[in-house]
Structure formats: C-alpha cells, structure tokens
Amino acid sequence: MKTMTASLLAGAALMISGATANAAEVELWRLDCGTIDVRNLGVFSDTFEYSGEKRTLTDSCYLIRHDKDYMLWDAGLPAALIGTKADASAVFAPALTEDLPTQLARIGVKPEQIGRLGISHNHFDHVGQAASFPAATLMIGAADLAQFKANPLPFAVDPSFIKPWLDGTSKVDPILGDRDVFGDGSVVILSTPGHTPGETSLLVRLEKTGPVLLSGDVVHFEEQFANRGVPTFNFDRADSLASMERLTGIATSLKAVLIVQHDASDINKLPAFPNSAK
C-alpha cells in the first residue's frame, strides 16, 4: 500500500511538472543560412520607421533532434549564391558562405536523415536549399503551399526551390492551424499568418534551456514587437499585428527564449554551432 501511494504521488508530480518518465530527448542547433544586406530598410515598416536606413539581416536555419528523428526548420538562402559577388545596387543583396549539408556533416548528420522539413513561409530566403533534402516531408502552411502555384507569383516566391514536392516526387504535409509535430508537445508549429498567408513559427521545448520560440518572419528585428513594424510587402496587416501579439504572449506565459530569425543580435541566444541547446 505504502509503495502504491508513493508511486501515485510520483506520478502526480510528473503530471504537474509536465514531464513524463520516457520523455524524448530534444536538441536544437542554429545553422548559418547567410546574410541579406538591405540598402533601403524603409520597406520593413509601413509607418516609415526605417526610412533611409540600411541594415544587414542574418538568415538562420535550425536543426531539431527528437530522439532519433531530425527536423530542419527553414532551408535558408540558395546554395547557388556561394562564391558569387553581391549586387551592390540591389535593395536586397543576399550572400551565403556555406551550405546546409556541409554544416550538418560536421555533426555527423546526413541530408537523408532529415525526416521533416518545416518551413516558416514560402519566401526564397527560407526555402533556398530545400531541394538538398528530398527525403524529408515538407511541412508548410497550406496557404503558402498554394501560393507556389499562383499566377502571377507573389513577391519572393519561386516554385523551382521546392520542385520535388510540387511534382509529387517528395511528400508534402500542408499545415492548417497549429501542429504538434511529434505528438508529445515538444515541437509545435504555430499558426502566425500575416507576413504570408500561411506563415508559421516554431515552439521547441528543451529540458535544460526551457521553451524556445523561433519567429519565422512574424517580425524581422526584435524591436518590431514594440514598434509594431509591419513590412510594406506583408500579405495582411491586421494578421501581422495579431501574430506579433500571439508570439510575445506565448513568450511571456511560457517564459520562452524568443528568437527573431533575421535579427543578427538574436544569434547569441543559442550556442554557436556545432554546439547545441538541450
């Protein structure tokens, strides 16, 4: 009887803490997916917050290990940029020094081990290297997937980057609403539309680090959560503001580390590759 009471109490304690006896091991790496020099930052605020400014955006991708399963979050700028010279006259000048398979090789992960390719949204700086992972199931907001077939194509959307999934060679899993990726709450795709119609963010719950939120492009710089900076090229202004509110609300209630994927000052919130957050 005594033993039974003790085990019941232990079970209750586990339920309260949200942990389970056989919780999966979750690990998160930040990968370098390039930079984008923006020569007219004005386009990142429709209230003229950044008129006349210039800034370098970072482009980041993330690898998540859930026990033996690997998921990639965003596929960065296209590898064809490696070794090319940036166009000094362009408003957006993207650059890339190392591709994803090369970085993954340093931690012994092969592209074919990536089972899931989660994409925050359909822009070229988030799907550029997708085709390096044809064995992965593409997980993308259904409305963003539909835009790859639109005529004319929206700004920054190029279907050639996800050809294996569009022509049916590789598997697609369109996301509607939120999605608990592994069914245990450890990795959750969050619906945060506005930048694009099917934009998503990612919640990763780590044992030691605690919850981490990867912003997608809900904002491009941390300060936009406060100044409500909506880019002029966003799909829906009201949805953009609502998604900012949702992300900061989640960050507050979960005490999560909120990482703005394009903000160079947020890079240090995760360990430098090849180290990971656990």
Ligand SMILES: [Zn+2]
């Ligand atoms: Zn972006």
